[in-house]
Every structure is written in C-alpha cells, then in structure tokens.
Amino acid sequence: MKILVAGAGALGGYFGGRLLQAGQDVTFLARPSRAAQLAASGLVIHSPWGDAHLASAPTVLAHQFKAPADLVIVACKAYDLEGTIAAFAPAVGPETTILPLQNGLRHIDRLTERFGFRKVLGGLGAISAALDESGAVLHLGREHTLAFGELDGVHSPRVDAIAAAFASARFDSQPSDRIMQALWEKWVHVATLAGATSLMRASVGDIVRAGAQGVALELLNECSRIAAHNGFAPSPEALGRTRAAVTAPGSSLTASLLTDIERGAPTEGDHILGDLLRRGRWSTADTVLLPLAYAQLRSYEARRTRDTANAEPAQRLAA
Missing domain, CATH: 3.40.50.720 (NAD(P)-binding Rossmann-like Domain)
Incomplete structure (x- = not known):
C-alpha cells in the first residue's frame, strides 16, 4: 500500500x-x-x-x-x-x-x-x-x-x-x-478540556485546587447536549473518562489549545469550539460557558492578528 x-x-x-x-x-x-x-x-x-x-x-x-x-x-x-x-x-x-x-x-x-x-x-x-x-x-x-x-x-x-x-x-x-460515535465522543472530551483550561488559563490540577472543577463539568454537560442533539450522545463510559480527566487533583493536563495561546500561536479554537456551537441549538439560558470560552478564543485571535499587523511596519523599518 x-x-x-x-x-x-x-x-x-x-x-x-x-x-x-x-x-x-x-x-x-x-x-x-x-x-x-x-x-x-x-x-x-x-x-x-x-x-x-x-x-x-x-x-x-x-x-x-x-x-x-x-x-x-x-x-x-x-x-x-x-x-x-x-x-x-x-x-x-x-x-x-x-x-x-x-x-x-x-x-x-x-x-x-x-x-x-x-x-x-x-x-x-x-x-x-x-x-x-x-x-x-x-x-x-x-x-x-x-x-x-x-x-x-x-x-x-x-x-x-x-x-x-x-x-x-x-x-x-x-x-x-462506529467511528462517528468515537469522533463525537473525542470531540466532546477535547472541547471540554480545551474550553476549561483555556478559559481558566490553568492546568486541570490548578483548576481543581482553586475549587473550580465545576466549570469543566458544566462544559462537559453543554458539549454532551450538543452531541446528543446530533444523534451521538456520549456513552456513560466516555462521560466517565472525561469527568475523571478534568477533575483529577494534581493533574498537569492541559489542552494543546492552551499551549498554543501561551506561545502566541494560531489555535484550533474555531474548529474545536466554534464548529461545535454551530451544530447545536443553544441559547444563553442553557449553554453559557462554551460560548464564553469561544468568545475568549476569538478575542485572543483578534489581538494576535492586531499585534502581528502592528509588528510588521516596525520590522520593515528595522530592516
């Protein structure tokens, strides 16, 4: 092959x-x-x-x-x-x-x-x-x-x-x-982890130490509802794995999306969080944290674009 x-x-x-x-x-x-x-x-x-x-x-x-x-x-x-x-x-x-x-x-x-x-x-x-x-x-x-x-x-x-x-x-x-089920379950897991760690700018362990693990658990609920709306509700086993991962005391786990933010790089935020929102019928009444996490990432990307644009004239002058 x-x-x-x-x-x-x-x-x-x-x-x-x-x-x-x-x-x-x-x-x-x-x-x-x-x-x-x-x-x-x-x-x-x-x-x-x-x-x-x-x-x-x-x-x-x-x-x-x-x-x-x-x-x-x-x-x-x-x-x-x-x-x-x-x-x-x-x-x-x-x-x-x-x-x-x-x-x-x-x-x-x-x-x-x-x-x-x-x-x-x-x-x-x-x-x-x-x-x-x-x-x-x-x-x-x-x-x-x-x-x-x-x-x-x-x-x-x-x-x-x-x-x-x-x-x-x-x-x-x-x-x-059953690859579509697996893709949706991984998407829910990644979006929950990415949303929580990028929104809080912290690892799972630090979020738990701050007593804020409820943020991650609510994100998991919101992401799971969108998956269910599309016909791919996460299994109890998948939910259990994600719940355990985002509430583990002392865990150094973060999403690669947060790593990208911390090094000033482009992110996959629109692909992971934005597209998930677009596939759900959500409102501010029952889906609060996912739109907030996505808005935060869009704001980061806007600032990154502005900073890059402002740096280019200075680089040309220096050259």
Whole structure:
C-alpha cells in the first residue's frame, strides 16, 4: 500500500514513522524546512513503546507527486487544512482513500465536499506527542491509538486492507464500525478540556485546587447536549473518562489549545469550539460557558492578528 502522510509534525511523524519502521511504503508531504530537517537528521521518535531512528524518511513537496497514493493520512493542524488539501490533491486518484486525523468534524465536511463522500474515512489519533527543538517526535504518554472506519458504519474491504497494512506497526490500530460515535465522543472530551483550561488559563490540577472543577463539568454537560442533539450522545463510559480527566487533583493536563495561546500561536479554537456551537441549538439560558470560552478564543485571535499587523511596519523599518 502506497501511503502519503500529509503533515510531518508530531502526529504524522509518529504514526507515519511507525508505519515506515514496519516496512510500509510511506512518504511524508512536508514543508521545505521540515523536509530539509528530515533529510539531515532522519525521523527520530522517542517513546515509552520503543525509540526509533529512521535515517531515510522519504519526503515530497507540494505538487511533486508522480503517481496517486493508495492512502492519504491527513495529519496537519486544522487551521492548515485548506493549504494541505491543495498540496495533496494531485496525489488523489480514482482509488485513493483519505484518512484524516483532526479533532471535530468540519474537516470531514470539507474533505467530502472536495473529494466526495466515498473517498473519505473517519479517523482519530489518540496520542500525546510533540516535536522537540531538534525535530524529534516525543511521545509523551503511553496511549498511541489510531482508529478508523467508514463514515456510514459499513464494514468495507478497504478498511480491512488498511487494518492489514497497519497491523505490524508499533501502535494500536483499531478499525471501527462506529467511528462517528468515537469522533463525537473525542470531540466532546477535547472541547471540554480545551474550553476549561483555556478559559481558566490553568492546568486541570490548578483548576481543581482553586475549587473550580465545576466549570469543566458544566462544559462537559453543554458539549454532551450538543452531541446528543446530533444523534451521538456520549456513552456513560466516555462521560466517565472525561469527568475523571478534568477533575483529577494534581493533574498537569492541559489542552494543546492552551499551549498554543501561551506561545502566541494560531489555535484550533474555531474548529474545536466554534464548529461545535454551530451544530447545536443553544441559547444563553442553557449553554453559557462554551460560548464564553469561544468568545475568549476569538478575542485572543483578534489581538494576535492586531499585534502581528502592528509588528510588521516596525520590522520593515528595522530592516
């Protein structure tokens, strides 16, 4: 199976690297700077499940494709989706399957609109990972699950083929006939964590220490009601896992969205929080904290845009 991984950051680097380590035919669609880094240092993974140093990590730049891929794993940030689609579109042939790993659902709407419903699977990567200063992938926990399945829940030969290709890789591969339920449950979890930690500008443990864990629990209620409105009420088990995660005393857990805010970077707030709000029939009477968290993120993005615009004339004068 010819696999193109669109995005060579922590998410794509980990799962794509594990597939490459297992002998699969993997190529990374990367920006020029990342491609140069991989050419010089190889793809390095540090993980509790075993380190890897892949001296040869094949890369391709946008529009350099010579043949269609069998599988495109979309592992970019949500705010980079449009540019990534434009970059990998030439690699999508009549038999290509697209497997996106972003949180939420707006990316699936966009991919099915661009390539057709039958081209796209549902997928999620459950992993905590980051790139260090050298470009190595740091796997920060023990979970490393890649789940995937048909959007309509049908058991298909192509899902079986992907499962076979993933079977020898050093991560947990989970083909699923209920991938939409899994996507909604993860979305509720991520939105609750992102909303609480970014709104409070604190880790879960600090929020609990302040006696403010009720904020996270109310966000969980609001997000769950929206999922139920769309026909995907989270299971009691999923709710229990999220409830435990956002009320754990001493936990250093935060959302990557808060990390992005703290380093002045773009965020996936619109994809995670804004789109969730748009899919619910909400009012200020029964949904209060989610709109507030989203408004806070929009305000951050507005300030970031203003600061960037103000900095550019000064940079030109200095040059």
